Amino acid sequence: MLGLRGAGIARGFLARAQAWLRGSCSRPLALARAVGAPRAGDGQPASQPGAPGRRLSLSAAAVVNSAPRPLQPYLRLMRLDKPIGTWLLYLPCTWSISLAAEPGCFPDWYLLSLFGTGAVLMRGAGCTINDMWDQDYDKKVTRTANRPIAAGDISTFQSFVFLGGQLTLALGVLLCLNYYSIALGAASLLLVITYPLMKRITYWPQLALGLTFNWGALLGWSAVRGSCDPSVCLPLYFSGIMWTLIYDTIYAHQDKRDDALLGLKSTALRFRENTKQWLSGFGVAMLGALSLAGVSCDQTAPYYAALVAVGAHLAHQIYTLDIHRPEDCWDKFTSNRTVGLIIFVGIVLGNLCKEKKTEDTKKNTDSGVAN
Numbered sequence: 001m002l003g004l005r006g007a008g009i010a011r012g013f014l015a016r017a018q019a020w021l022r023g024s025c026s027r028p029l030a031l032a033r034a035v036g037a038p039r040a041g042d043g044q045p046a047s048q049p050g051a052p053g054r055r056l057s058l059s060a061a062a063v064v065n066s067a068p069r070p071l072q073p074y075l076r077l078m079r080l081d082k083p084i085g086t087w088l089l090y091l092p093c094t095w096s097i098s099l100a101a102e103p104g105c106f107p108d109w110y111l112l113s114l115f116g117t118g119a120v121l122m123r124g125a126g127c128t129i130n131d132m133w134d135q136d137y138d139k140k141v142t143r144t145a146n147r148p149i150a151a152g153d154i155s156t157f158q159s160f161v162f163l164g165g166q167l168t169l170a171l172g173v174l175l176c177l178n179y180y181s182i183a184l185g186a187a188s189l190l191l192v193i194t195y196p197l198m199k200r201i202t203y204w205p206q207l208a209l210g211l212t213f214n215w216g217a218l219l220g221w222s223a224v225r226g227s228c229d230p231s232v233c234l235p236l237y238f239s240g241i242m243w244t245l246i247y248d249t250i251y252a253h254q255d256k257r258d259d260a261l262l263g264l265k266s267t268a269l270r271f272r273e274n275t276k277q278w279l280s281g282f283g284v285a286m287l288g289a290l291s292l293a294g295v296s297c298d299q300t301a302p303y304y305a306a307l308v309a310v311g312a313h314l315a316h317q318i319y320t321l322d323i324h325r326p327e328d329c330w331d332k333f334t335s336n337r338t339v340g341l342i343i344f345v346g347i348v349l350g351n352l353c354k355e356k357k358t359e360d361t362k363k364n365t366d367s368g369v370a371n
Contacts, residue, residue, distance in 0.1 A: 073153035074162055077131060078124030084334050085127070088247065089213050090119035091340030092240040096220025098347040099232060099297050104355025107348060111223055114176055115216060121170040122192065126212070128163045130196040132156060141258045181222045188215040199259070203270035206248040207241070214240030231296040239289035242282045246314065247336040249279060254326040268323070275323050283314040290343070300353040306346020310339055 064072060064081040079085055093115040098107040131138065131149045138150035148154040154162070174185045191212040198205035217237040222228050245267065252259070252268035253275070259266055271278045287307055294303050317335060322328040 073148040077128055077148045077154060077159065077162065078120075078166070079127045080120075080124070084337060086119050086123045087337045087340065088244075089123045089216065090116055091337070091344060092214045092236070093119065093216030093220045094340075094344045095240075095347055096217045096233070096236060097224055098344060098351060099236065099293065099299075100221045100224035101351055103298075104352060106352070108224060111220070114173055115220060115223075118170055118173040119216070121166050121173065125163055125166040125170060126192050126196075128159055128166065129193060132159055132163070133196045137262055137264065140262060141255065143255065143258075177219075177223045178226055180227050181219055184222055184228070185215075185219055188212065188219075191215070199264045199266060201265070203265040204267060205265065206245050206252065206267045209248055210241035210244030213244050229296075232293050235289040235293040235296070239286045239293065242286035242289065243336070243339070245282045246279050246286070246318075247333050249275060250321060250323075250329050251333045253323045253329045273323075276318055276321065279318045279321075283311070283318065286314075287311050294350070298354065299347070299350045301350070302353055303346045303350030306342050306350075309342050309346075313339055313342065 060083045061081040064075045067075055075081065094107070094112060097111050097115065101107045131147055134144075135147075135149045135156070138144035138147050144150060149156065149159055174182055177185070191208070195205070195208040195212045198208040202208075214237055217240045218228055218233050221233050221236075249267040249271065252266040256266065256268045258264075260269060267278070268275065287310065290307055290310075291304070294307070313335075317332050321332050
């Protein structure tokens with residue numbers, strides 16, 4: 001009798017202990033969800049057993065996610081969580097500013113920072129315009145259905161007001177430049193507004209994007225020199241357009257099935273299985289135009305070494321591209337930031353080498369006069 005009673009007490013104690021442990025385990029999980037810890041299926045991998053808590057991250061996406069909640073839809077509308085587009089808009093500006101620098105000098109850091117600010121604002125404005133035009137299409141595509149306007153996080157009116165704010169700030173940046181550059185920069189606004197519509201009209205919307213995204217190749221030079229030199233600016237602008245045709249065609253292969261179903265057009269749908277041949281042609285044209293711009297600027301060996309590195313990078317990028325794997329297309333697309341940075345570094349180093357060349361020439365001249 002006593003043994004049965006003791007067994008019953010033991011079973012009751014064990015049941016209470018198990019219930020307490022389950023409650024203790026569920027409380028940290030509830031607390032983690034309350035403070036915003038990601039769940040499996042939210043676009044991030046589930047935590048491994050025994051993994052530490054949330055780690056501090058300085059990625060663009062983490063910065064946007066840590067912003068006040070009412071601001072997050074607007075920051076995502078600007079694509080601040082995906083800065084690769086800002087880089088691709090900004091880098092042609094850095095090329096132009098650096099090519100226009102005086103021999104032996106670094107590029108103007110004030111102009112680089114000013115154009116960087118402008119690139120953030122104008123890329124954000126372009127994305128806002130794009131999402132306003134495409135909100136009905138975005139709702140039907142899995143990859144874009146969570147964009148703020150398509151998802152209903154921001155109304156069309158709110159996005160229009162936000163667009164006005166971005167363009168006003170961008171105008172403030174533009175007004176810091178000379179009058180020639182102000183007029184030249186204002187002329188790009190028509191391209192910014194209309195290029196999102198090109199996918200409805202032509203199989204070459206990437207060409208329209210190239211005309212828009214590389215305007216800084218003209219504007220950077222004029223900001224330094226006061227006007228454009230066609231012998232430098234036009235080849236540089238053309239090379240940027242060819243570059244855009246490369247990376248945005250790769251990008252478009254991610255969405256080609258959805259685009260075909262929705263009746264939208266792109267170079268990915270135009271080139272299909274011939275994509276690599278077209279991209280190779282664009283790469284050759286890009287390098288040829290950059291070489292011509294370098295000759296017009298009296299560039300030196302580091303610049304041409306950078307072009308060789310860019311050629312190797314593009315060749316590897318195109319050769320290993322798998323147009324049927326969206327993940328590979330995204331990786332290849334984002335790797336083009338490296339292409340732009342290599343060109344920028346090559347221009348800067350090539351320009352610094354001009355100082356030594358100039359000094360040697362001056363010494364030889366002085367020696368000849370003395371003799």
